[in-house]
Amino acid sequence: MTIRTDTKANLLPVIITALVVMIIAGCKNDNFDPFNREADLHFSIHGALDASLDTQWIRISPVRDDFFQNGEAFDATVTITNTRTGQTVTMNPERFSRFNGEETVYFWNYWTTGDIEAEEEYVLRVFDSEGNESSSTVRIPPDFVTPTFDLGRGDDNGVLIGEGIDRIVVADGIYYLTIYTEEGGAFVRKEYISQVEGENITRSATTGLYRIYFDDMVVIADLYKVPLTRIQLDSAKIYMAAGNDSWPDVVNYTPEELSLPHVVSNIENGVGVLVGINSVTLPFRSCYDQDQQLIACEPLKSRALIKN
Amino acid sequence: MHQDHHNNWVLKITNVISGIIFVSLCFGTSVALAQVTIRGLVSEASNSTPLPAANVVLYTMEGETYKGVSTDVNGLFIINGVTKGSYVIRASFIGFRTFTDTLEVSFFTENLNYNILLEEGENTLDDIIVVEEGNKADVDVGHIRIDKVDIQRVPTPAGSGDLASYIQTLPGVVSTGDRGGNLFIRGGMPTENMTLIDGALVYQPFHIIGFFSVFPEEIVSTADFYAGGFGPKYSGRTSSVLDVKLRNGDLYKRNFSASLSSFLSQVYFETPLKKGKSSLMISARRSLIEESSELYGNPQPLSFNSQMVKLNKVINDQGSNCSALFMRTKDQGKLDYSGNDVFRWNNLVLGGKCVALSQESSVPYVDINLSISHLNNEVGDIEDPERQSAITMFHTQINIVQMISSIRLEYGFTTTIRWMNYEINDYFADLNTKRQAILGSGAYLQSVIPLGKKIELKPGINASLFLFRYGATVDPRVQVSYKPRGRKDEELSAVVGLYRQPISGIIDFRDAGSAFTLWTPAPFDGEQLLAKHAMVGWRQPIGGKLSYSVEGYMKWMEELPVSTWSSIAKFNTSISVADGNSKGVDVNLKYNGDVFYSTVGYGYVITEYTTYQELFNTWYGVDNLTYNPPHDRRHQLNAQMGFDFKTFDLNIQWSYGSGLPFTRPIGFDEYLEYGFSQPDVREEYGTPRIILDRPFDGRMPEYHRLNVSVEKSIDLNTVWMKLQAGAINTYDKQNIFYFDIYTQRRIDQLPFFPFASLKVESKR
Incomplete structure (x- = not known):
């Protein structure tokens, strides 16, 4: 009996103290921030510096807390500097929007009409007023001779022949189609078919000549599950680009891996991909001189030929 | 190779155990x-x-x-x-x-x-x-026996205590929040826990509001809770067992109780059907928090109801009797209140049990159990659920106790048929078979061998066979206890054992706010989930009313299904296999006086999973990644005290848990893929992407909460009226339940939530 009384007497102050401590402790509520602010990833940068274009467009977004951007301008200055000359241009922001089926989503591209020269090296820097900076350095591939395109005779197959490109990173057939359905309807589509992915490129080890084969109508027919006779080719063009090691090598990666921020990124303190390219867009047709010799067609959108 | 080594190990242990039992039987018979x-x-x-x-x-x-x-x-x-x-x-x-x-x-x-x-x-x-002659003296490491008084002492926002509230005060039991009904026991997953009600399995015994289960104090006689190291009688789960024995209805008089609180209403009724021969017990509950929370201006769209009926018939005056059980539950609610996903589950249990005792035979005790257990759970729009999974099990078991001299043998036989079906709209990308059945049978044998007066050895084996699915397996389990001074309440005990689980309950823990479980046969290479347990514990009284216990444990787990990581924000996921281990220490200090009682429990555990996923080499430069899963609550402290003075009861409970792991986001962007073609940044939006840190490298804030209740009992001649008032989360700590990083919404557990209850019950 005595023991019980003593125990109670000793425990009561302990209990009261414990309760007070608990209540005081409880007054301090946490301010939970789930994001890892220590990670040194500030901006997301995607785009290409293309020597053949008169206007450069680069996608810039902050590595942000929100799933979608709200459309408001953000604190960022974007510059491109030629590392040899030190010449720097500042890019201009422009807001874009798209409806994704549920809501309007916004994104910002930065543009400049400043010159991007072949075989030069450029640093693209994105920084904010707090000193956070992401950057990437890319070299622009050399200019190349405009390739010739031989559509062939009587079918849609064609072969593009050229030289002077160490690495072809893009070779797309771009098709504008009308597809007629069995029910009598019709719809219009635009399709990009990559010849790089389709491994339709051959290269001569001795001459350096490359050939790109375009045989995409069968692929398109298969895609839409209609016979070739129901596909009307309204127009087509070829887009190809020379690249270098700034262009990511994706062959060994799964789509899941490619989505990982570090796998193919060349952005320092940021995420994304900045590539240096030199491109040309050609009509999907053959061109001949007065002697009926096959020649390169006038590019649809390129400075490469102009320089040549 | 690994499997061969494993089988050899099991074979050796099994041979040793069989030898021990055989030699003991021969020796025991001769003396x-x-x-x-x-x-x-x-x-x-x-x-x-x-x-x-x-x-x-x-x-x-x-x-x-x-x-x-x-x-x-x-x-x-x-x-x-x-x-x-x-x-x-x-x-x-x-x-x-x-x-x-x-x-x-x-x-x-x-x-x-x-x-x-x-x-x-x-x-x-x-x-x-x-x-x-302490009440709970004769329990071993990993085992806690819970009775009605224990349940009553935990503040529960209802007229009655609830086993769920009590279980969560135990060290080693981790709840990720106060809703959803998932408990992690010593590192195991919720779907690896077995809950039995009079021998019948209940798949999801915990209600969507975490304070409540299908076990209110009125219907519970005792509950044996094994946090691991359970004997060979229990098979089919790899983490823990909660074996609840229900009361029988009174054979001689009618009793009732009815209660109303801001959380739920409840009625209980028991009556003899034939005096001294048979009885009926009925219990029904319905939650009210959905309605009452509206009054507080803090809507909690959570609801449940459950009904239970038990018939009991005395067969003879030697103690033989039979009982029949019916139980159903229904839970429904949104774990994320502002989200669209409604979780729903229903349990149905039908059970029958007969116990026979013999005077003459060397087999003094036999019981036969038959049961059907069913669970259906679904999530999505309330009218058109996106995912649904159901499992039904028919189970028979015979348990026999036989004495051969001083050697006690417990053995039994079991047969189960499980049917599973699901419709998940490709949510788990690897699971395609939508209807499956498993037929299994098994047997167990355990011997209790006294080695002198101080040491007791309990070797046992569990054997099982699942036709057309898994090969025959034999799982050895051994327990040894040492009472240095011959006292029942002072014991050093240790247990090791092997455990298997033929079905997997897959929960997508990418989403903390999920309570959907997909039940399927083990999805990996025809291998059952496997766990090895090793535990050692010491318990001792200090003086007349104080006692303590210390337990150390390790669990090794194999073939665990976990979600595959992805950096792309997407609805569905693949399933990967993980191995895991948990190592920890539980300490319990208990003071049990007449007026004042107190319990302090502390649990420390490290749980680690190791998994191989294709991305890891690219992502981290390693093939296998070891991480702490989202239930790795490193520190857990629970302090509970109460005063029982005449007609007043005061109960206070404070619980603390260190932060749970989560995968920290670094941020969002949209990525454009430069690969075989060049995206047009002016035309294409890109793929929304979450940029994640290493898996589960962050910790959520710590959790703590004080619950208080005070109760006054008033004698109204033939009935007791009990008035209770109290509060959950008395000092209004903001305890995070989960954070939706996509919408930037933080979902907290219950804030300060006062409650009052009125209960009327007949005097027994």
Whole structure:
């Protein structure tokens, strides 16, 4: 009996103290921030510096807390500097929007009409007023001779022949189609078919000549599950680009891996991909001189030929 | 190679155990001459419910203690090696009047059956005797026996206590929040826990509001909770067992209770159908928090209801009886209140159990269980669920206790058929078979071998075979206990065992706010989930009312299904396999006085999973990644105290848990893929992407909460009226439940939530 009384007497102050401590402790509520602010990833940068274009467009977004951007301008200055000359241009922001089926989503591209020269090296820097900076350095591939395109005779197959490109990173057939359905309807589509992915490129080890084969109508027919006779080719063009090691090598990666921020990124303190390219867009047709010799067609959108 | 090594290991252990049992049986039989075994059931007088852990002691006529035992989980006691003479037999159990009788033992019979009925009331033994014959003395490492008083002492926002609230006060039991009904026991997953109600499985026993389960205090007789290291009688789960024995309805008088609180309403009724022969018990509950929370301006769209009916029939006055059980539950609610996903699940349990006791045979106890357990759970729009999974199990089990001299043998046979089906709209990308069945059968054997007066060895094996699915398996389990001073409440015990689980419950823990479980046969290479447990524990009383226990444990787990990581924000996921281990220490300190009682429990655990996923080499430069899963609560402290003064009860409970792991986001962007073609940044939006840190490298804030309740009982002649008031989260700590990083919304657990309850119950 005595023991019980003593125990109670000793425990009561302990209990009261414990309760007070608990209540005081409880007054301090946490301010939970789930994001890892220590990670040194500030901006997301995607785009290409293309020597053949008169206007450069680069996608810039902050590595942000929100799933979608709200459309408001953000604190960022974007510059491109030629590392040899030190010449720097500042890019201009422009807001874009798209409806994704549920809501309007916004994104910002930065543009400049400043010159991007072949075989030069450029640093693209994105920084904010707090000193956070992401950057990437890319070299622009050399200019190349405009390739010739031989559509062939009587079918849609064609072969593009050229030289002077160490690495072809893009070779797309771009098709504008009308597809007629069995029910009598019709719809219009635009399709990009990559010849790089389709491994339709051959290269001569001795001459350096490359050939790109375009045989995409069968692929398109298969895609839409209609016979070739129901596909009307309204127009087509070829887009190809020379690249270098700034262009990511994706062959060994799964789509899941490619989505990982570090796998193919060349952005320092940021995420994304900045590539240096030199491109040309050609009509999907053959061109001949007065002697009926096959020649390169006038590019649809390129400075490469102009320089040549 | 690994599997061969593993099988060899199992084979060796099994051979050793078989040898031990065989040698012990031979030895035990040879020395068992000219001695009498006294055996019987200790049951509640009013309703014949067996009382596990009741103390039965033989005294000489001079008043000296001769032999003493505790009843087992079936209420059965067996006192071996009693020599001819006169004795005083005394049986006691807290909350019941002590039974005392004289007993004459002669050699005319080898077995003397002696059933004891205890009547509810104040224990008349003095304090010292109560301690020596402590209520829960005879439990081993990893095992806790819970009774109605334990359940009552935890503040629960209802007119009655609830087993769910109690279980969550135990160290080693981790809940990720106060809703969803998922409990992680010593590193295991919720779907690796087994909950039995009178021998019938309940797939999802915990309600969507975490304070409540299908076990209110009124219907629970006792509950045996094994946090691991459970014996071979239990098979089919790899983490823990909660074996709940329900009360039988009163055989002689009607009793009822009805309560109303801001969280739920509840009625309980029991009546004899044929006086002294059969009885009926009915319990029904319905949540009210959805309605009452509107009044507080803090809507909680969570609801549940459950109904339970139990019929009991006494077969003979030797203690044989049969019972039938029906139980159903329905839970529904949004874990993320502003989200669209509604979680729903229904349990249905039908069970029948017969217990037979024999006077003459060497088999004193047999019970036969038949049950059907069903769970359906779904999530999505309330009218058109996106995912649904159902499992139904038919189960039979026979349990036999046999004495061969002083060696106690427990063995049994079981057959199960499980049917599973699901429709998940490709949510788990690897799971395609939508309807499956598994037929399995098994047997177990456990022996209790006393090695002198201080050491007891319990070797056992569990064998199972699942036709057309898994090969035959034999899982050895061994327990040893040492009582250095021969006291029942002072023991060093250790257990090792192998455990398998033929079905997997897959929960997508990418989403903390999920309560959807997909039940399927083990999805990986035809291998069952596998766990190895090793535990050691020491418990000891300090003085008359204070006691403590310390337990250390390790669990190794294999074939765990986990979600595959992805950096792309997407609805569905693949399933990967992980191995895991948990190592921890639980410490419990308990003071159990007449007026004041207190328990402090601390648990420390490290849980690690190791998994191989294709991305890891690219992502981290390693093939296998070891991480702490989202239930790795490193520190857990629970302090509970109460005063029971005349008609007032005050209960206070404070719980603390260190932060749970989560995968920290670094941020969002949209990525454009430069690969075989060049995206047009002016035309294409890109793929929304979450940029994640290493998996589960962050920790959420710590959790703590103070719950308080005060109760006043008023005597209204024929009934008690109980008024209770209290509060959940008394100092209004913002405890995070989860954070939706996509929408930047933080979902907290219950804020300060006052409650009041009124309960009326008949006097027993």
